[in-house]
Amino acid sequence: xxxxxxxxDNLKPKPxxxxxxxxxxxxxxxxxxxxxxxxxxxNPRIEPYGDIALDPxxxxxxxxxxxxxxxxxxxxxxxxxxSFRPQENFKRLNSSARALCIPEVDENFVLDALKELxxxxxxxxxxxxxxxxxxxxxxxxxxxxxxVRASHTYRYFVILSPVGAYYAEGFNPVKIWVTREHVRxxxxxIGCFKTAGNYAASLFAGEKAHALGYTQVLWLxxxxxxxxxxxxxxxxxxxxxxxxxxxMLSGSILSGITRNSVMQMAGSWGIKIxxxxxxxxxxxxxxxxGKLQEVFxxxxxxxxxxxxxxxxxxxxxxxxxxxxxxxANRLFTEITDIQYGRSEGPEGWIxxxx
Ligand code: COI
Numbered sequence: 001x002x003x004x005x006x007x008x009d010n011l012k013p014k015p016x017x018x019x020x021x022x023x024x025x026x027x028x029x030x031x032x033x034x035x036x037x038x039x040x041x042x043n044p045r046i047e048p049y050g051d052i053a054l055d056p057x058x059x060x061x062x063x064x065x066x067x068x069x070x071x072x073x074x075x076x077x078x079x080x081x082x083s084f085r086p087q088e089n090f091k092r093l094n095s096s097a098r099a100l101c102i103p104e105v106d107e108n109f110v111l112d113a114l115k116e117l118x119x120x121x122x123x124x125x126x127x128x129x130x131x132x133x134x135x136x137x138x139x140x141x142x143x144x145x146x147x148v149r150a151s152h153t154y155r156y157f158v159i160l161s162p163v164g165a166y167y168a169e170g171f172n173p174v175k176i177w178v179t180r181e182h183v184r185x186x187x188x189x190i191g192c193f194k195t196a197g198n199y200a201a202s203l204f205a206g207e208k209a210h211a212l213g214y215t216q217v218l219w220l221x222x223x224x225x226x227x228x229x230x231x232x233x234x235x236x237x238x239x240x241x242x243x244x245x246x247x248m249l250s251g252s253i254l255s256g257i258t259r260n261s262v263m264q265m266a267g268s269w270g271i272k273i274x275x276x277x278x279x280x281x282x283x284x285x286x287x288x289x290g291k292l293q294e295v296f297x298x299x300x301x302x303x304x305x306x307x308x309x310x311x312x313x314x315x316x317x318x319x320x321x322x323x324x325x326x327x328a329n330r331l332f333t334e335i336t337d338i339q340y341g342r343s344e345g346p347e348g349w350i351x352x353x354x
Contacts, residue, residue, distance in 0.1 A: 001044050003113055005120070008048035017128040020164035022301065027124040027133075027160040031117045034142075035103050035154040044109070046117050052155065055144035059151045065141035066196035067096035070300045071257075072132040072163075073118050073353055075125045076341030081118060081354040083135075084339050086111055088257045093137060096193040101150035102139050110137065110156070111351075117158060119354040126162045129340060130170070134163040134301065166233065166301040167215060171332060173308025173322055174297075176231065177214035178280055179205050180313070184232060184252070186222035191229075191252035198254075202232045214311060220280060222252060227277045234299030235259035236307075238278065239327055240286045242293070248275040258298040262331055264346065271327070280312055287317045294325030304332040 008028045015025050026049050033044040060066050069089040073081050090107040097104050114135065118125070125133040137158045141151030167174055182205035184198065185191020191198055205217045218236065221227040228247050230236055235256040238245045244266050249255050263273050286292040295307035306328045310317050319325075324332075338345035 001042065001109065003116060004043075004045040005116070006045065006047045007120075010048070014124060015162060017126045017131050017164075020126060020131050020162055022163045022166045023134065023161050025162055027121045027162070029117060029120055030160070031113055031156075031158040033105075033113075033156045035156070037152050041103065041105060041156070044113055046113075046120060049159065052157070054142070057144040057146055058141070059143045059145055060140040062146065063141070063148060064195070064197045064200065065100055065102065065151055066138065067093065067100055067102060068136060068138040068194055068196065069093045070194075071135045071137075072300060072339070073125055073135060074132050074339045074341070075127040078341070079127075080341065080352065081122050081125050081133075082339075082341060083114075083118075083351045083353055085257050085261070085349050086114065086351050087348070088260070089137070092194060092255065092257070093139070096195060097139065099190055099193040100195060102141070102154060105139075105156060114158060115353050117160065121160055122354045124160065124162055129336065131162065131164050132339070134161045136161065163301075166299075166303075167305060169215065171304075171306070171324065173306040173320070173324065174215040175213065175309040175311070176216050176218045176307050177209040177212055178218045178220065178310055178312040179208070180220060180225045181205070182208075182217070183222035183225065184219040184229065187251035189222075189252060191222075192249065192254060194254060199232070206232070212311070218310065221250070226279045226281070228280055228283070229253050231297050234297030234302040234305060236295070236297050237262065238283060238286070238292065239294035239325065240283075241291045242272065244271050244273045244327065245278050246273075246275055247278055250277070256298055256300075258300055258303065258335070261335060261349070262298050262304070265331060265334060266327070269330075283310070284312060284315060284317065287319070292317075292319060294327055295319045296325065296328040296331075298331075304328050304335065
């Protein structure tokens with residue numbers, strides 16, 4: 001497929017690195033590609049960033065047939081632009097596509113198209129440590145039709161956003177509310193895929209968490225409301241008695257690429273890692289007996305995010321005296337060193353872009 005490029009003649013001013021938050025500023029161009037039953041994926045094009053006109057009956061607006069990814073590009077000290085494990089994101093995009101009856105994309109083609117897009121937008125990639133270019137590939141169902149079925153047409157698009165830290169806390173510990181009242185997903189559903197609907201399902205409890213003074217929700221399993229799943233914007237890890245424990249991928253938890261990177265890195269350092277069911281009561285008990293050393297989350301947007309406080313019912317526990325734990329700190333340093341080109345990661349993790 002030939003990639004068409006139309007450049008914008010109305011370039012926007014670029015923000016200062018120091019002012020960057022998360023996800024509110026977008027670059028000058030975007031990538032678009034369409035799907036129809038007759039043509040398959042076709043008309044790949046880079047064009048000026050702009051609105052997508054949709055018929056009010058468009059299926060994604062009614063039934064939420066939408067999937068997305070989140071990955072980042074980084075500027076190294078020598079000025080090169082590189083991405084962190086992007087192949088994994090496109091693999092996961094296709095696994096989400098299969099789950100929502102969306103046609104798969106050619107992973108090599110969309111990676112090459114992404115490189116073209118970022119090369120065109122390379123001046124938008126911020127250079128300060130802690131900043132990056134967040135990349136949001138998305139697929140939406142575009143049939144104008146109100147019957148419930150999979151759409152026959154789709155739009156794949158990629159937008160780019162220069163970002164700083166995801167949480168206002170930066171790398172300082174966040175406070176998390178553990179809820180038994182709400183569940184995010186159940187096994188056999190779509191919780192393990194990156195679908196818009198999972199995030200819609202998380203909003204009500206998220207608002208409650210904010211009202212209580214907490215940053216995010218820690219979700220428990222949808223059946224017994226006992227076993228820890230994930231935070232929604234990140235996977236979760238516990239250090240108990242020098243062992244690194246994370247909930248196993250039960251079918252309702254997102255298979256995070258940073259989660260996988262954490263396990264590979266910690267494993268290579270000789271740390272004992274276990275993926276298993278872990279209940280909230282086990283975590284509370286570990287805290288009571290002084291064995292809960294660290295809690296932290298992992299995610300593309302969140303990187304490594306230490307958790308300083310957990311509220312579960314009437315119980316509030318403080319982890320690590322409000323300080324960043326040594327393992328979270330080491331993981332954050334080593335992962336960001338690889339991302340910013342200060343050290344070499346395992347083979348294939350870094351993909352040069354421009
Ligand atoms: C990410 O970490 O990239 C995510 O997708 C989480 C959130 C910003 C939706």
